[in-house]
Amino acid sequence: MRKIWSLLIALSMLAPLVRAHGGDNHFGNEQDVTVKTTKVGGNVYMLQGRGGNIGALVGPDGILLVDDDYKAVNDKLRAALRELGSDRPRFVFNTHWHGDHTEGNQIFGPDSIIVAQTNVRKRLSQVNTIFGEQVQPYTSAALPMITFAESVSIHFNGEEVRAVYYPNGHTDGDSVIFFPKSNVVHLGDDFFAGRFPFVDLENGGSVQGLVNNVGTLIKQIPADAKLIPGHGPVSTLDDLKTYYAMLQETSKIVADAMKKKKTLDEIKKAGLPEKYKDFGGGFIKTDAWIETIYKSYAKK
Numbered sequence: 001m002r003k004i005w006s007l008l009i010a011l012s013m014l015a016p017l018v019r020a021h022g023g024d025n026h027f028g029n030e031q032d033v034t035v036k037t038t039k040v041g042g043n044v045y046m047l048q049g050r051g052g053n054i055g056a057l058v059g060p061d062g063i064l065l066v067d068d069d070y071k072a073v074n075d076k077l078r079a080a081l082r083e084l085g086s087d088r089p090r091f092v093f094n095t096h097w098h099g100d101h102t103e104g105n106q107i108f109g110p111d112s113i114i115v116a117q118t119n120v121r122k123r124l125s126q127v128n129t130i131f132g133e134q135v136q137p138y139t140s141a142a143l144p145m146i147t148f149a150e151s152v153s154i155h156f157n158g159e160e161v162r163a164v165y166y167p168n169g170h171t172d173g174d175s176v177i178f179f180p181k182s183n184v185v186h187l188g189d190d191f192f193a194g195r196f197p198f199v200d201l202e203n204g205g206s207v208q209g210l211v212n213n214v215g216t217l218i219k220q221i222p223a224d225a226k227l228i229p230g231h232g233p234v235s236t237l238d239d240l241k242t243y244y245a246m247l248q249e250t251s252k253i254v255a256d257a258m259k260k261k262k263t264l265d266e267i268k269k270a271g272l273p274e275k276y277k278d279f280g281g282g283f284i285k286t287d288a289w290i291e292t293i294y295k296s297y298a299k300k
Contacts, residue, residue, distance in 0.1 A: 033049055033050050033072075033073055033076055034049075034076065035047055035048065035049045035073065035076045035077050035079070035080040036048045036049075037080050037083065037084070038234060040055075040182075040184050040226045040228060040234055041179075041182045041183050041184045041225075041226045042159075042179065042181055042182020042183065042184060043057055043058050043059050043157055043158075043159070043182055044056065044057055044058075044179050044182045044184040044226075044228075045058060045084060046228050046234055047069075047077065047080055047081075049069045049070070049073040049076065049077055050069060050070050050072070050073050050100070051067075051069040051070045051073070051099070051100025051101060051103075052067050052069065052095075052098070052100045052101040052188070052189065052230045052231060053067070053186075053228050053229060053230060053231060053232075054066065054067050054068060054069060054077070055067070055177065055179075055184070055186040055228050056081065056084060056089075057156060057157055057159060057161060057179060057182070058084045058085055058157070059156075059157030059158065060157065061090065061156050061157045062085070062086055062088075062089065062090040062156075062157075063081060063084060063085060063086050063088075063089040063090065064089060064090060064091040064092075064093070064154065064156050064157070064161060065081075065089045065091070065092045065093065065108070065112075066092075066093045066095060066177045066186045066188075066228075067092075067093070067094060067095055067101040067102070067104075067186075067188070068092055068094075068101070068102065068103070068104025068105060068107075068108055069100065069101070069103065069104050070099060070100055070103045070104070071103040071104055071105075071106045071107050072103075073104070074104060074107045077104065078107075088108075088111045088112065089108060089111075089112050090112060090113065090156070091112060091113050091114075091115060091154060091156065092104070092105065092108050092112045092113070092114045092115070093114075093115050093116065093161075093163055093175065093177055094114060094115070094116035094120050094124075094144060094175075095116075095174060095175050095176070095177065095186065095187075095188025095189065095230065096117075096120060096170060096171045096173050096174050096175070096188055096189060097116075097119075097120045097123040097124050097128070097171060097173055097203070098130075098171070098189070098200070099135065101188070101189070101230070102120075102124065102138075102142075105124075105138060105142035105143070105144075106138060106139065106141075106142040109139075109141040109142040109143070110141050113145050113146060114142075114143065114144045114145055114146070115144055115145070115146045115147070115148075115152065115154070115163065116144035116146075116147060116173070116175065117147065117148060117149070117163075117165045117173045117174070117175050118147045118148065118149055118173070119171075119172045119173030119204070120144060120147070120173040120175075121143055121144040121147050122173075123171075123172075123173060123203065124137065124138045124142070124143055124144070125137050125138070125143060128202075128203060129202055130200065130202055130203065131202075148163065148165070149165065150164070150165050151163060151164045151165060158181060159179050159180070159181045159182060160180060160181070161177065161178070161179060162177070162178040162180070163175045163176070163177050163178075164176050164178065166190060166213040166216070166217070167209065167213075168204050168205065168206045168209035169190050169199075169205065169206065169209045169210035169212075169213040169214075170188070170189040170190050170197065170198070170199060170200060170205055170210060170230075171189075171200045171203050171204050171205050172203060172204020172205070173204070174188055174189070174190055174213070175188065176188060176190060176217060183222060183224065183225050183226065184225065184226050184227075184228065185217075185221055185225055185226075185227050185228070186227075186228040187217065187227060187228065187229055187230065187240075188230045189230035189231070190210065190213055190214060190217070190230070191214070191227065191229040191230060191232075191235070191240060191243060192229060192230060192231050192232060192243070192282065192284075193227075193229040193231065193232025193233055193235045193239055193243065194232055194233075194239070194243075194278065194279065194282075195231070195232065195278075195279050195280075195281060195282030195284065196246075196250075196276075196279045196280060196282060196284040196285075196286070196288070196289035197210065197247075197284065197289075198283070198284050198292075199292050199296065201292065201295055201296055201299070205296075206296055206299075207247075207251055207292060207293050207296035207297065208251070208296065208297070210247065211244075211247045211248060211251060214240065214243065214244045214247060215244060217240070218237065218240060218241060218244060221237055221240070222237075223237055224237075225237060227239065227240060231282070246276055246279060249273070249276075250272055250276060250289065250290075250293065251293050251297075253272060253273075254267055254290055254293040254294055254297065255293070255297050257270070258294065258297060258298070264290075264291060264294050267290055267294060268287050268290050268291070271286065271290075272286055272289075272290065
């Protein structure tokens with residue numbers, strides 16, 4: 001009976017994660033979805049629908065998007081983009097392969113040039129497994145047309161928009177998008193503002209890799225820049241530093257316990273410091289984050 005109860009708890013924890021990062025087949029009614037538009041800085045806006053945060057560079061050359069949500073949000077996303085000038089973006093960057101950031105490719109792909117790190121195109125071209133569920137390949141029109149290994153720049157609306165690859169953090173294809181003139185950075189899912197992150201261990205993600213990448217980004221981002229996280233509100237460099245401190249401390253707590261031969265259940269029972277309670281308010285709860293750290297370091 002205890003095993004059955006544990007399995008039910010585990011499944012209840014995984015269900016929202018699969019919905020958040022899997023295909024739109026896990027999706028229900030979209031009539032309640034609204035797309036909120038927030039001006040971030042310069043000519044860069046953030047749009048929030050059902051999935052990951054979307055960045056939009058707006059100007060006389062048209063619109064450049066960073067990520068494009070689930071395809072089921074398409075109608076309302078197009079309406080929000082129309083208010084900014086055009087519902088047909090000329091470029092779409094994908095910060096990584098997960099469906100809550102890329103399914104809109106299937107809608108925008110025929111009219112837009114999609115750009116992503118090489119591993120993103122690879123994953124979107126094949127069957128991937130996430131939380132035990134298979135995610136099917138995208139059609140050719142929805143795949144990135146332009147790929148890069150380390151970095152790429154697009155000169156658009158008076159900005160040199162730079163996409164830079166940060167390896168094996170959230171996934172194995174994460175890019176951060178810099179808008180230097182507007183002083184805005186879109187960090188994709190390398191940054192979950194005010195909450196524990198999802199690290200996709202099945203698809204090249206690594207907790208230590210994420211820690212390393214965020215530490216590097218803190219040194220590279222201007223002190224007064226505005227940050228668009230993959231999930232959460234517009235943030236500052238201080239918010240990213242708080243997130244980084246959480247990643248470092250919680251990872252060390254679990255790693256130290258593992259060195260003392262503590263089991264995963266024992267580490268979960270001990271928990272994390274009270275100051276990180278609110279970080280468990282997102283779809284990654286405290287126990288799930290502890291387990292992610294444990295499994296990631298156990299691989300080493």
